[in-house]
Amino acid sequence: MDQGDDGDGQTANADYSIRVAAGIGAFTPEEWNSLSGTTRGDAENGYNPLVSFAFLSALEDSGCAVRRTGWQGHHLRLETAQGKLLGAVPCYLKSHSQGEYVFDHGWSDAFERAGGRYYPKLQCAVPFTPVTGPRLLVTKGEDAGAVKAGLAAGLKAVTQKLGVSSAHVTFAQESDVEVLEAAGFLHRTDQQFHFFNEGFSTYDDFLATLASRKRKAMKKERREALANGISIDWLTGKDLTEKAWNDFFAFYMDTGSRKWGRPYLTRQFFSLIGERMADDILLVMARRDGRYIAGAINFIGSDALYGRNWGCIEDHPFLHFEVCYHQAIDFAIERKLKVVEAGAQGEHKLARGYRPVTMHSAHYIAHPGLRNAVADYLKRERHEVERMSEYLEEHTPFRKDLEG
Numbered sequence: 001m002d003q004g005d006d007g008d009g010q011t012a013n014a015d016y017s018i019r020v021a022a023g024i025g026a027f028t029p030e031e032w033n034s035l036s037g038t039t040r041g042d043a044e045n046g047y048n049p050l051v052s053f054a055f056l057s058a059l060e061d062s063g064c065a066v067r068r069t070g071w072q073g074h075h076l077r078l079e080t081a082q083g084k085l086l087g088a089v090p091c092y093l094k095s096h097s098q099g100e101y102v103f104d105h106g107w108s109d110a111f112e113r114a115g116g117r118y119y120p121k122l123q124c125a126v127p128f129t130p131v132t133g134p135r136l137l138v139t140k141g142e143d144a145g146a147v148k149a150g151l152a153a154g155l156k157a158v159t160q161k162l163g164v165s166s167a168h169v170t171f172a173q174e175s176d177v178e179v180l181e182a183a184g185f186l187h188r189t190d191q192q193f194h195f196f197n198e199g200f201s202t203y204d205d206f207l208a209t210l211a212s213r214k215r216k217a218m219k220k221e222r223r224e225a226l227a228n229g230i231s232i233d234w235l236t237g238k239d240l241t242e243k244a245w246n247d248f249f250a251f252y253m254d255t256g257s258r259k260w261g262r263p264y265l266t267r268q269f270f271s272l273i274g275e276r277m278a279d280d281i282l283l284v285m286a287r288r289d290g291r292y293i294a295g296a297i298n299f300i301g302s303d304a305l306y307g308r309n310w311g312c313i314e315d316h317p318f319l320h321f322e323v324c325y326h327q328a329i330d331f332a333i334e335r336k337l338k339v340v341e342a343g344a345q346g347e348h349k350l351a352r353g354y355r356p357v358t359m360h361s362a363h364y365i366a367h368p369g370l371r372n373a374v375a376d377y378l379k380r381e382r383h384e385v386e387r388m389s390e391y392l393e394e395h396t397p398f399r400k401d402l403e404g
Contacts, residue, residue: 018154054276062269101130122167152183180362193354195340214397225322251311
């Protein structure tokens with residue numbers, strides 16, 4: 001599947017072509033839903049709601065991921081010569097590096113000091129969403145290896161044709177990274193903390209896997225989090241009313257404004273996902289004195305719960321840990337989900353039963369000098385991530401007699 005340039009805004013050969021779509025609306029919902037991992041009930045590939053048509057279209061339709069915010073859609077379509085969709089990549093032309101959680105500011109600064117132009121760049125990701133998911137999407141029934149190779153080659157060809165500095169595929173599955181490495185992308189690793197449900201029937205089953213001292217500390221923390229007359233509600237499906245979204249958005253704006261200065265998501269975004277994918281959403285809401293005071297939004301996949309944004313309008317000891325981490329474990333055990341991905345960073349998650357997990361991304365750097373410098377840096381960074389992961393794994397709260 002070698003690619004050439006047909007001169008009319010596509011890269012192509014006799015077998016297939018790569019087209020660039022300026023928005024997710026260039027795909028029909030049926031086309032996007034034919035891609036692996038994007039729809040409920042996909043027994044073979046699983047379902048990741050964060051690459052669903054509903055989620056990605058809500059980001060664009062609400063004005064969150066659009067040209068004005070520096071996220072111009074440049075989604076790749078791999079098609080046959082007859083126009084049949086073989087695969088796709090959610091991709092954006094970016095004028096900055098905000099909202100990505102895989103940091104390349106040092107690369108851009110160095111390149112621009114040397115006289116280069118780092119922006120715009122291509123970002124293959126789910127905007128504002130540091131969770132693992134498929135990035136090289138294959139139409140069900142097609143040859144996954146061949147289609148993914150075509151998408152990787154197409155991404156390089158589009159980078160070169162646009163004349164941009166680089167293409168970045170972040171929070172990718174390892175199988176996608178392997179294909180991208182074979183195409184000349186550089187491999188980068190980072191670290192998050194995930195909870196793994198080892199077939200627990202109850203929360204007490206999970207607690208039994210912890211060392212005695214850690215188990216007691218966890219129980220005490222959970223009691224103290226709810227000590228001020230606080231109760232917890234799980235809202236999903238029809239419970240996601242506009243009143244609930246108003247409350248959550250107030251938490252999101254209050255905490256997001258202090259953390260980032262300018263929150264990324266608009267109020268309309270939450271209404272749209274409430275309309276389009278309510279059964280894939282869990283709001284964990286904390287109530288005190290008859291009103292909600294804090295909450296966290298999660299997305300429900302076939303095997304995983306994806307923790308995203310949190311906010312509060314009252315500060316209470318340990319409430320953040322209860323709403324974001326402990327309640328997510330409760331829900332995963334009840335729904336028999338295998339994993340909780342609780343978002344970026346946070347070694348404090350380790351003490352609450354989350355384990356260190358290596359995250360993967362792949363980066364195509366067009367300029368040879370910058371590519372060589374980044375490759376050298378990433379080699380050293382991968383070694384450090386591996387060393388830190390081994391260190392943290394030794395300090396998990398789990399009983400040593402159950403390990404290994």
